[in-house]
Amino acid sequence: MRALVRSCCIMACVAMGCGVPELEEAAAPEVATAEQELGGGDLLLKLKAKRLFEKETFGGNGRTCATCHNDKDGALSPAEAQARFQKNPHDPLFRRIDSDDGVGTSYTKLLNDATIRVTIPLPSNWSLAGSTARSVTMRRGVSSTLNVPSLDTIFMADGRNVGLESQALGAVNAHYQPGRQPTANELGLIASHQQTFSFFSSPKLRQYANGGPEPVLPPGHTQSEKRGRLWFVRSAAGICSHCHAGPMLNETSEFLIPPPGVIVPPGSRFFSAFVSEFNKANAPVLTFNVTTPTGTVVVQSPDPGRALITGELGDVNAFRIPTLWGSAKTGPWFHDNSARTLQDMAQHYSDYFTIVLGTPLTAQQQADIVAYLKLLD
Helix, strand or coil, X not given: CHHHHHHHHHHHHHHCCCCCCCCCCCCCCCCCCHXXXXXXXXXXXXXXXXXXXXXXXXXXXXXXXXXXXXXXXXXXXXXXXXXXXXXXCCCCCCCHHHCCCCCCCCCHHHHHHCEEEEEEECCCCXXXXXXXXXXXXXXXXXXXXXXXXXXCCEECCCCCEECHHHHHHHHHHHHHCCCCCCCXXXXXXXXXXXXXXXXXXXXXXXXXXXXXXXXXXXXXXXXHHHHHHCCCCCCCCCXXXXXXXXXXXXXXXXXXXXXXXXXXXXXXXXXXXXXXXXCCCCXXXXXXXXXXXXXXXXXXXXXXXXXXXXXXXXHCCEEECCCCCCHHHCCCECCCCCECCHHHHHHHHHHHHHHHCCCCCCHHHHHHHHHHHCCCC
């Protein structure tokens, strides 16, 4: 059982004080129930893992993993941020480090967009125009912890963390202002907690993670849903599946036609859906100078995404392709939270298709795509 076996093995390893080795997938046994999982493994370790996720601040500013990753959608929405601020302006969510200016003057972006400050070191061949800074700070949404931890190895919108332990450590240091560093055992327990059943909103993915069959696209019941399905079927005509293929609907297919000069083989996990290009979040546009073997290239973008990790021009404005399973329950969407509703997402892709295909989506096509997305549970 992919999630359950890995979780229990991590806990057993943690109990013995060792590291967290790579584990081979087990054969596909019967799918475990939530009750079986609760009784399996070491209950005390499970409770400790839960406490680390929900309560441990590491001597920092009062934040925990649960501060930004709620039980409902594993992320943070503007409505939640506003409700929490109204209830308690001193909620740990509102710390200076994620204010508008980083020093606590205001929290407009956090309240209105539910975005936090993310600082990324610049690649060696990148620089900010007119600055000697070796890092850049942008605002991004909180990535959902639902459905992904048991089935993925790439985390964060730009893929800068490989593995849950790395993701947890990065979050602690970027947002907790910790008084101490998490131990390897603690990081292993946090990772194992995120692989338990409570972190699945998609029953299909929960079964798949625990040795069940690969999830398949539902047929649809209404005419709108059936029309919507055609956008997701893996074919040249199934446009959505060009970037949402594979069991998790989170990788490129053989039908994707990338921009000229960009190589994107099937199975790639990063692509640009023109979120930074359109910049509907109205983020400040930054100017970068990129040194290449043939000279300096100027890149202007509010957030170059994956390129800040790799330094490659081909990765400019590319972001991790998210799974579509359970996506209807994990909004807002895109790295900048610019799509507040599924209708916003459909409109974004209508604008995208206007650029790449020369024609926008009709109102009916957008409604069909939204109707089908709601079936991907």
